[in-house]
Amino acid sequence: MNLITISLNQADFLAxxxxxxxDAKAVVILHPATAVVQEYYKGFAEYLHDMGFNVVTYDYRGTGRSKSGMLRNCNVSMSDWIEQDVSCVTTWARARFPELRLMAVGHSIGGHAILLSPATRLLHAAVLVASHAGVTSTIKQTMEKLRVWCLLRVLAPVLCRTFGYMPARRLGLGEDLPAPVMLQWGRWSAMPGYFYDDPDWDARRRAGEITLPLLVLGFDDDPWANSDAITCLMSPVKNSQIERREIRHADFGVPAVGHMGFFRIRCAEKIWPEVGKWLASQCQHTG
Structure with missing residues (x-):
């Protein structure tokens, strides 16, 4: 395991x-979820490494070890993460290992990045874990819908205005976030088609142009990435070979998975092979 710094431009970097x-058979990049640092994925990265893969994890700008300066001065948005950060690490991995197949696993927004990043054309195959259109209206539980609505539409704008960033850690919501990330997320959550309805972004066209094989995982106890929300995210993806799996956690003897639990060690023995074996199978395919 080596800590490296990938330069994005003269001022910014990705830890x-x-x-x-x-003897690696392929390279796998792990794209993190919002407000989640790369250390969270260490166990899964080691699992893939033991399976025969080179693995890359990283932090988006403004999070984890990729923070630079005062967070209130960070003007990076979610679309910047997808456009720039994901493209940077993908291009770096392609240049570092030009002879190996390049694949990716994206968690939540990390899955969005696989669908929308211009660098996805460099991938051979990818996995989306708990990735969904984050539209508040798709949340089934009334209290959870109200909680998320209040967070994204009311609390986040006030806190970002007050602090100059989103103090998510104080609320038990993971890493603190740059204000533009949180505010853009809130705007997208109010649109019926999520970022596909953003007039400043051609997200629907991008997703429609993806042609690589995709494994899409959802979990029956995930309140956010439920079946309808995943369908909303994947609806423009017309040209990929998509394999969707809805994991019923009880069938695997796991007490809970939810939105975050797949990458916890309790899923290592029974659920991680759903992804590990699929990635290994993609190394056997020609093309």
Missing amino acids: STLWERS
Whole structure:
């Protein structure tokens, strides 16, 4: 395991970790969820490394070890993460390992990035874990819908205005976030088609142009990435070979998975192979 720094431009960088082996059969990039740092994915990265992959994890700008300066001065948005950060690490991995197939696993917004990043054309295959259109109206539970609505539409704008960033850690919501990230997320959540309805972004066209094989995982106890929300996200993806799996956690003997639990060690023995074996199978495909 090596800590590395990937330069995005003269001022910005992505703090990354590389698990490398001499006999690797492919490279897998792990794109994190919002407000989640790369250390969260360490166990899963080690699992993939043991399976024969080189693995790259990293932090988006403004989070984890990719923070630079005062967070209130960070003007990076969610679309910047997708456009720039994801493209940067993907291009770096392609240049570092030009002879190996390049694949990705995206968690939540990390899955959005796989659908929308211009660098996705460099991938051979990808997995979306708990990725969904974050539209508040798709949340089934009334109290959870109200909680998320209040957070994104009321509390977040006030806190971002007050602090100059989103103090998510104080609320138990993960990493503190740049204000533009949180505010853009809130705007998208109010649109019926999420970012597909953003007039400043051609997200629907981008998703429609994806052609690589995709494994899409959802979990029956995830209140956000439920079946309808996943369908909303995947509806423009017309040209990919998509394999959707709805994981019923009880069937795997796991007490809970939810939105965050797939990457916890309790899922290692029974659920991680759903992804590990699929990625390994993609190394056998020609093309």
